[in-house]
Amino acid sequence: MMITISCFVLTFYILLLPSSIHVQQLCSSLRPRRVRIDHHDVDTHRDIVVERPIFSWLIDDEKYSCNGTSLRGIHQIAYRLIIVKEVSFYSPIQKSVVIYDSGRVMSSVSTNVLYDGPDLTSDTRYKYSIQYWSSTGAISEPVSGRFRTALSNPKNELTANWIGSRHINMNELRREFYIPQGILSATVFMSGMGYGILYVNGVNVDPSRRFDPGWTTYTQRVLYVSYDIAQHLTAASMNCIGVHLGLGFYTHEQWGGGTPSPAPEVFGPPPRLLLQVNIVLSDHTTMNISSDTTWLGREGAHRKDSVYMGTIYDTRAERYNWSSVGFTDPYSLWLNASTIESPLTSPVGQLTYQSMDPIRISPYALHIATSASRTGYDSMPPGVIGGNIMNSGVFSATPLANQQVPTYDVSQNIAGYCTLTITGRQGMTVSTRHAELLNEPGIDGIKYQGLNAANYQIISASDDFIIQGSPHEVLVPMFTYHGFRYISVYANYINIESVVCAAIHSETTLTGNFTSSSLVLNQIQHNILWSQLSNIMSIITDCSQRQERRGWLGDAALSVDTALFNFDLYGLYVNFLRNIADVQHQDGSIPDTAPYSVGGYVADPSWAHAYPEITWRIYQHYNDTDIVKIHYAGVQAWVDYLTSRARQSGLANFYFAYGDWETPANYPVTNSSLVSAFSYLSDVQTMIILSKILNNQTNIAKYSKLYDQLAIEFHETFYNSTINGYAKGYQTANALALKLPDVVPSNLRASVVKALADNIAANDNHLTTGIIGTAALFPVLSDAGYHDLAVTVATQTTYPSFGFMFNNDVQNATTNWETFHALLKGFGGTDSLNHHMFNSIGAWFYRYLAGVQLNGFNEDLIIRPRLTRLLINVEAEVQTISGPILVSWELHDDDKTVTYDVTVPSSLHSIITFEPIEPMAHCLSIEESGILVWHRSSPLVETTLSGIIWIRPDSMVDNAMSIRVDSGSYHWKVRWH
Known part of the structure; x- marks a missing residue:
């Protein structure tokens, strides 16, 4: 039933609890924290627009009243969500309608809570309220905020036309209009091809945005953006809207050359605009202002704009009040705009709201x-x-x-x-x-x-x-x-x-940080952060400087795990997956780039690996099952396409385009069919994982059987018994074979690992891997018992190494390079110095050096730091959707002691594994916050200390100890002998 109530009554209503619930005293100090709507943090996003909202929140910290320390093991036991439809954000006397009240929902879930009430109305303002009940008996305050909805059916709801000019470079357009009475709400829906900047009554509505909307396959999908402009309009008066247009990636410069078949799409020019203003007046009637031939346009001060070639800008042609009411221009010719064709030419072309964060200019980015x-x-x-x-x-x-x-x-x-x-x-x-x-x-x-x-x-x-x-x-x-x-x-x-x-x-948020006692690792982390930021431009570009800046899938596949440890990029990667789906062919194959602009029409397997890889990584970092459901069929189609190709050629001659791309100069390149076969088997393995997430038993069985067959074929095809390794025994070949589950027979595994280690030693403890091999090398070494060697390789400063990038006699890098040899004497010269495809090492920092294993938050959080005497300390932080994870460890050589600080997010449990300092070392004792909780001479020490569930020897790692704990912060001291 729809209930109409006043603002005052609404506030009171939100605080009420169902009468059937026994109510404890409200704990006014507790409130839901870091509320997210559609993965947008309400603390950093003032205007959130959604299609169907998904809510997430963190429960608050609770402390002991006696000493102020935080409680452990607290979790949510119930929540309440209320959605209210608002007539206006701006009316001083507004009426609101409660359209959804969940009541008290008994659930510990506070992430990805899908609103399941009545359908929300298109282009409408809503208010939410979230409240939760804690396992301690405390009840939080409700927190409230606002969001609004996008268009439900933009193709039918937008009456505007695409406008521009085929005769002049019409990149500045304006329209005056009269608003007869008060304004309850006013919303702009706009798409400028390729970019548009909105002005209302002489004011740039959001000056930090200059690159909207994002790049897509424009013939199939065009993104639109939305602005709430009520505060910029004047009632009972004339008003003016103006738009600057730029070509962006909607340009002939997208032509990549070569002879792919079919050729990539060629877009633009001229620039064009689609815009509609929906205004609700004070008497609740509506009026629309739409782009049509009554708009006036001219060529503005920017005579040329190109993402690649730059700007030609004549400041003498600037008209500072051009988007204000009453503007007249005695010096420029303003012409009526013409109706111009839509960029969407595909029969299934869609106009879609740009739900991902926009590109912004610092300091707002x-x-x-x-x-x-x-x-x-x-x-x-x-x-x-x-x-x-x-x-x-x-x-x-x-x-x-x-x-x-x-x-x-x-x-x-x-x-x-x-x-x-x-x-x-x-x-x-x-x-x-x-x-x-x-x-x-x-x-x-x-x-x-x-x-x-x-x-x-x-x-x-x-x-x-x-x-x-x-x-x-x-x-x-x-x-x-x-x-x-x-x-x-x-x-x-x-x-x-x-x-x-x-x-x-x-726009993004820094959610992760990694530091250590190694200057080299710290500089690599610094360079990872900046090279990632430089290449998130509504898509994941490969580089930021030359004529590419394309959505190369290989680069995106290799860096996604690292990127999601460091930054909140949910919307960007969801959009990128949609871009991949848009260019997937009917046979399941995928091109090398998305949007498709250069590269092969059918991607190298290691490049299209991005499709299953990004899908899986989003699940791991955001516990998002919906993204798996959306792309499951597409991923399966890609895996089935690879299977059809493998059946034609066998793995020995499996197709490839790039292999282990950018192997260091002066070093041999690994068999490229082996590299492609590795990516194929990895995709089959991911298909099994995604099937388990969705509990698709038929496909679990189908692809498990396929993987078992492929594992045997991979070994029989590429194993070389004369060198105890794969192919010719190069680092990439052995690392990739070892990375795949069950490919290397158990009786051969030790010899293959030794062959890999020996090859590294023969190269003075340097890597000789390209982008595919490098991503596998460090985890494989750490898992195989050669963690010290992995750290040694990672901290090298001579060629080839990450450290060489910032320890050479040409220029010390502040971002990662495209190649290890970019500035090597006698090589390179045309390589990018700002690339992210080697950023894969950053995931090893978090998952191995700090030991943070993110895998969807549905099971115990695994924290297993890998110790090495080559580092004195490591410190890492990840602000996840479920809350903050902090892990630090420090070696104390004087008494063979390791101290750990670990924070586990509320509502989670964690298994923390303490590895021995040396392989033969045995754990002597474990203290937590100064209290002895385990001793070798008395292993049944009482472990009822708050938060500790059990302590026992680890079943998988020799001489290691594992502890299962509730959420909370812990300080451990572990002694070894």
Whole structure:
């Protein structure tokens, strides 16, 4: 039943409990924390738009009244969710309708709670209230907030037309309109191809957004965005809306060359706009303002915009009040827009709300959720070079000496742009050029350093401005970004007052941090963070500087686990999966890129591996079963396609395109069919896991049988008994075979592991693997009992190694490179210095060095730090959807003691494994917060200390001890002898 009540009564109503429930006193200090709606954190997202809401929240910390320490083992036993339909956010006297009240739901679940009430109305404002009951008997305060809905059926609900011009570069459009009375709500739904910026009555509605909507396969799917603009409008008055358009990726420059069949889609130009304003007036009638031929447009001040080639911007053509009421322009010709065709040409083309976070300009692009004071990231770990990620992402560039052209160092390789403040005369030109590298003076007759843009290949990465001549003029490029560390400013007789550069990327939150006693590992972590941020631009790009910036699936597959440990990127990866599904072919095959722009029409198996891999990793990090359901059939179709190809060729001749891509120069490349076969078997294994998640018993049996057959074939095909290894015994071949379950027979496993270790030793403890082999190498070594060797390889600083990237005589890296040999003398020169496909090592930091095993939160959280005397300490933090996980350990050599600090999120249990310092060491005693809980001489020590469930020798790891605990924070001291 729909109930209409006043605001005051609503507040009281939300606090009421069902009369049948015995109510304990409300604990006013408790409240749900970190509420998320559709995985958007309400604390960082002020305007949340949903299609059908999914709620998550954390339960609050509870403390002992006597000493203020936190209780352990607390969990939610029930919750209550109320949804209220609001007529308006803005009306001082508003009526609201309660459309859903769950009552007291007996459940410990507080993540991914799907709203299951009546269908929500399109383009409507709602208020929610969440309250929970704790296992301690406490009752939380209800917390409330607002969200609104997207369009239920945009194809039918949008009456607007796509508009633009085939005759001029119409990238600035405006429309005036009269609003006759008060406003209850006003919403814009807009898609600009490729990008659009919205102005209302002279105000940029959200100046931190400049790259909306995100890149898709435009013929099949176009994203639209939405703005709540009621606060910007004036009732009983004329109003004006204006839109700046940029081409973005909707351009002929998307043509990738080559002869793929069929060819990738070629989009644009001209720029075009679809926009509709839905206004609810104070008498509850509605009015719509839609894009049509009554809009006026012109070519604005930006004469050229290109993501790749940069901007040409004539500031003399700026009209500062162009989106204000009453604007007249005696100098520019404004023409009526024309109706122009939709980008959607596919019969099944869809206009879809952009539910993922937008691309934003720093300092609005990155939120911080980690506890900076604990992780030490308040200031960067000692010795780490580059930009502090905890800062705003805005850099005051430093002028460099020994430069013929004024050149500035940002100190951090970023994806972004620079704002110049200058003074000069009207009509003069200021040009900027960007690069990741400087020339070396004295080489090949070079007197001055200058920019080395060889790795930009065929693009210019330039911005050119014609200035107005006003004092302290500010120059900002539009609709473009560059990947760079250095910027040169070409300006004759112009005073350059400042150069300030800002990072640009999809909005996200830093949710993870890793530090250790190793400067090398800390710098690798730093470089991982920045190379990931530089390559999240509504899709996961490969690099940020040259003519690519494509959605290469291989790169995305390799870095996803690391990315989700470090950043909250749920929406970005869900959108990326949808992009993959959009380009999947009827036979189940997938191209190398999504959206498809370059690469093979049928992907290398290690590239299309992204489809099952990302699906599985989202489940692991977000406990999201729905994403598995949505993409299960698509993943199965891909696995079945691979099976059909394998039956034609056998694994020995299995098809490939790239193999172990970017194997270090001067080192041999592993058999590429083996690499493809590894990815195929991995996908079958993931198919089994996804089938278990969905309890699809038929497919569990089907693909388990297939995997068993393939495991035998892989071994029989590639095993070489003369070298006790696979193929020719290179590191990648043996690491991949060992990574696959049940491929290496148990009686041969030790000899294959030894062959891998011997090969590493023969290469002076260096890796010789490309991107596929590197991702497997470190986990395989750690699992095989060679954890010290894995750490040794990871901390090398000579070629080839991660450390060589920031210990060479050319330039020390602040992001990861495309290749290990990018700046090796005699090699490279055109390789990217900001890539994320080698970021896979970062997952090993969290899963092995810190021991945090995320696997969906449906079972005990496994925490198993791998110890090594090569490190003194390790500290890691992951802010998960279920709450914070913190793990740190430190070695104390004086008395063979290891101390651990571990925090387990509320409502979870954890099994913590303490490994011996040395293989033959035995555990002597375990203390928790200074209390002896286990001793070797008396193993049945009382373990009823709060939070400890049991303590016992580990059944899988020799001489290790395992402890099962409730949620809470623990301080352990473990002694060995």
